[in-house]
Amino acid sequence: MPLNPDWTDLGLRLACCFFACAVLGLDREWQERAAGMRTTILVGLAACFATMSGNLLLATAGKEAGDFAQIDVMRLPLGILTGMGFIGAGAIIRRQDGPVHGVTTAATLWFVTVMGLCFGTGQLVLGGLAFGLGLLTLWALKYVEAHLHKRKEATISLALGRDGPTEEILRATLKESDVHIRRMFVRHEPISGRREYRFSIWSKASPGTPPPLVAKLRGMPGVEQLDWEM
Known part of the structure; x- marks a missing residue:
């Protein structure tokens, strides 16, 4: 100095x-x-x-x-x-x-x-x-x-009606799409039968484009709302 x-x-x-x-x-x-x-x-x-x-x-x-x-x-x-x-x-x-x-x-x-x-x-x-x-x-x-780090963190939020897919079906669908579940949030409404799921996952999808998994879940009967965040 x-x-x-x-x-x-x-x-x-x-x-x-x-x-x-x-x-x-x-x-x-x-x-x-x-x-x-x-x-x-x-x-x-x-x-x-x-x-x-x-x-x-x-x-x-x-x-x-x-x-x-x-x-x-x-x-x-x-x-x-x-x-x-x-x-x-x-x-x-x-x-x-x-x-x-x-x-x-x-x-x-x-x-x-x-x-x-x-x-x-x-x-x-x-x-x-x-x-x-x-x-x-x-x-x-x-x-x-x-x-x-090819896998990115993403969040899938689902609102299901009474006739929506079960939790086992959702987990199997996620596994088939080669994603890893890190955390999961579940909310049930016994009177209406409405269910909400939020999965925090690792995905190989590009941040700018939703993966085919989103379209697959959206096409299931009983899916009232789907949110994808990455």
Whole structure:
């Protein structure tokens, strides 16, 4: 960290931080997450500005007998990372009947904070290395992960009348369609005979197109309502 940075040096730090955070934030923006490009830029720039402020306040000489009390400006990164934990926790959402969402977004916010600290201290090479690895992780490894995990989570909700298929028939139909049941919710109305089923499954279907299983279930007698979510 240079002890006496000039405005050119500070401007270069801010420019590198802004560009790196914007590029990494594009991934969250295209995924339509709550914390998009603007959020990642603000988080990264906040860390960068705070660290540059600490750099400018860093004492360059020893303390004299008549000096005022001095603060340890190196505590700034610790406070920034601690506060970042609250923002990251707010990006994580757990649905009542589904998986946890927002973990990658929270990790991205924490990552750009550390990257902003690197740029703010003038460690441009280290910040650039962090940017490259972050870009590789968010964009390139996304396709590797999609290839490894061919099954996607989906939810099928059924409302059946009294003459609707039994639970055994539903399970057999799902098994024939090569899906794995993770969780199941059942509701019975004894008076009307109406039944509701919600299956949380692993499916190989494409997110944009309902699988043939949907048409098969929809064509069964007694199926009053069917919802497919993926």
